[in-house]
Amino acid sequence: MFLGTHTPRLDEKGRFFLPAKFREELDGGLVLTRGQDHCLAIYPTATFVAMTQEIAKGSVSVKKVRDYQRMLAAGASDTVADKQGRVMIPPTLRQYAGLSKDIVVVGAITRVEVWDAAEWERYSTEQESVFAEMNEEVFTDGSSQ
Numbered sequence: 001m002f003l004g005t006h007t008p009r010l011d012e013k014g015r016f017f018l019p020a021k022f023r024e025e026l027d028g029g030l031v032l033t034r035g036q037d038h039c040l041a042i043y044p045t046a047t048f049v050a051m052t053q054e055i056a057k058g059s060v061s062v063k064k065v066r067d068y069q070r071m072l073a074a075g076a077s078d079t080v081a082d083k084q085g086r087v088m089i090p091p092t093l094r095q096y097a098g099l100s101k102d103i104v105v106v107g108a109i110t111r112v113e114v115w116d117a118a119e120w121e122r123y124s125t126e127q128e129s130v131f132a133e134m135n136e137e138v139f140t141d142g143s144s145q
Contacts (some may be wrong), residue, residue: 004105007117010101014094017084019105022112023085032093034075035113037123040089040097042112045078089114 006019006061018026031048035041043051055072075096083088089099102117114122 001109002112003109004096004107006105008105010089010103011097013088014091014099015082015088015105016114017106018081018085018087020085022105022107023081026081026112027081027082030077030087032079032087032089032114033072034096035111038119039106040093040099040114042087042114043110047110048076048078048145051075054137070081089128097108 002022002025004019004021008016010016012145026042026044029045030042031045033041033043034050052072055065055069058069060066060069075093076091077090079087082116097114098119099114100114100116104115104117104120104122106115
């Protein structure tokens with residue numbers, strides 16, 4: 001499980017240090033891909049494989065399924081962190097997420113997200129005001145967390 005907010009910086013080669021608490025779970029390899037809301041999503045390789053197996057069950061005769069499969073796979077890059085725990089973000093993914101030197105790495109339970117720092121500030125400020133109201137929509141079984 002990935003939790004917390006961290007603020008590493010991108011170096012001139014597009015690398016950043018994974019937070020130490022995330023490294024063990026990502027040690028076996030990871031997949032970077034486009035996330036929703038113009039962030040990047042990082043999954044442990046095994047999690048990404050399981051997710052894509054579910055996605056592959058969708059019928060390619062359905063346009064939304066084809067579109068989702070294409071966008072997810074076309075933007076994906078599999079890699080491993082180097083010995084110092086750094087991950088290189090390919091230029092196309094840095095461009096997609098609008099990443100500059102200042103980034104925010106967010107634990108999002110099943111994945112890690114990488115955001116441009118200014119975009120994360122805007123997004124999180126906007127979401128804080130509606131966070132309490134989301135409980136009813138997210139937990140549709142009536143349970144309250």
